[in-house]
Amino acid sequence: MPSYLGTIEEKYKTQKYYEEEINGVKVLRIRVPEFSKTDKKSRVKNIVSYFFGAMGATFKVGKMDYVFSISQPPILGGLLGVWGKWVKHAKYIYNIQDFNPEQVLAVGYTKNKLITDAMMWFDKFSCKRSDLVITVGRDLVETVENRFKGKKVPKTVMINNWIDENEIYPLDENNEKVQAFKKKYGLDGKFVIMYSGNIGLYYDLENLIKVVKKIKPGTKTADGREVVFAFVGAGSVLDKLVMYKESNNMDNVVFIPYQDKEDLIYSLNAGDVHWCVNAKGIKGVSCPSKYYGLAAAGKPIIGVLEEGSEVRCLIEDTKGGLCCNPGDYEQIEKDIQWFIENAGNGEVTAMGQRGHDYLIENLTREKSVKKYAEEILGC
Structure with a gap:
């Protein structure tokens, strides 16, 4: 469900799944609990709920040629892609926008080595199981290469993110x-x-x-x-x-x-x-x-x-x-x-x-x- 700020619209609070169509694309939404960005427990509950809901949603769609997952939620996003590849016998594309545990280590979000080592193992597992890793910067491609230290590196390409230049453009200061x-x-x-x-x-x-x-x-x-x-x-x-x-x-x-x-x-x-x-x-x-x-x-x-x-x-x-x-x-x-x-x-x-x-x-x-x-x- 759309919940960037933690709140959920009332129309998304009654069912476990919601089917929609956006620009001709069929969308299956998964209900998640509301959360506060300052409350770790509520954020974890939100993320875990989405993870298991998404695993269940995999059975609600038909044959797939490709599974595309992003690096959100941290670690779990990649594992959802591996799960989808296994269930659907499809090719798996892992789109990494943010690397974890590197990100949480950089800001000191957790210093528990057992947790961060486990996070690294699982995310490297997701990378290895992918048919293609797409990331969004030259320096992020280097991170994939450094993770595997010269061993077999997953196929990785860099594609810049974007904004729709037809929606955001310069306006006159007197607009x-x-x-x-x-x-x-x-x-x-x-x-x-x-x-x-x-x-x-x-x-x-x-x-x-x-x-x-x-x-x-x-x-x-x-x-x-x-x-x-x-x-x-x-x-x-x-x-x-x-x-x-x-x-x-x-x-x-x-x-x-x-x-x-x-x-x-x-x-x-x-x-x-x-x-x-x-x-x-x-x-x-x-x-x-x-x-x-x-x-x-x-x-x-x-x-x-x-x-x-x-x-x-x-x-x-x-x-x-x-x-x-x-x-x-x-x-x-x-x-x-x-x-x-x-x-x-x-x-x-x-x-x-x-x-x-x-x-x-x-x-x-x-x-x-x-x-x-x-x-x-x-x-």
Whole structure:
């Protein structure tokens, strides 16, 4: 069931399975319990319920040529693919968006070696049983290779994620709905440095907001606009950020709820500069797909990403923003100051335009989906 924020619509609370059709595709949905992103037990209950429900759902569909599973839920997503391959005698494609246990180790979510070793064994098992691993960054391909240390490496290809460039694109700053969004949240007339997405564990946001604190309320850009930092989204770290803002009287920080998909174009266009960040240790483990939406909207980027990571390479190759390493808080502050000092001079706009042009040329939805079709049908 759709439950990204943990809540389930009433229409999905009465049956175990629901059959739907979306754009000609038959969809079988599995009921799961509601959960809180800050409550580990409720999240585990949600994930385990989905896992066993999905195993049962495998028997409710007919003959299959391919089984396609993603790396969510962690570890269990891969095992569902192995299960589907075995039950349906089909080819199995494992799409790895995030590597675990590498991700939980990077942020210290658990330090229990018995648990993390078991997670690694099971996920390597899923990789070995696949006919094709598709992942989303050059550095993530290296992680697959490193997992097997020169032994037989599963067939692996890299295909970039995407945004639908027909849904997200640059809008004029005077667009009526962009202006309405800005007025609603007190951003009109301001220079907006925006973070949009999951306010969760893997982005070092608790330390980044300490850097933001150094930019005092009332600070103005070179062209006279007041600087404001907007955080759009929700997640397990949000309450901590809100408390930090309030205890430090950071009147130049605004928290904004998740926007509906159809309104995302207006919120993204409301930012003058956008954060694209990962915590230290996430290189080769996860790829911040929010980059594609930022580039589609033609926005310059403050990248806090490790050298050699997929998105940092894209930003640096296109000169679409400024990048530094996670944990280099002094350089992060300097990059923020650069945008403040150069607001309105043309180069800031040009950065966003270069990222947008490269995306339209190389990273469109059509191009990436075509690559998926070619690789899957060819495996």
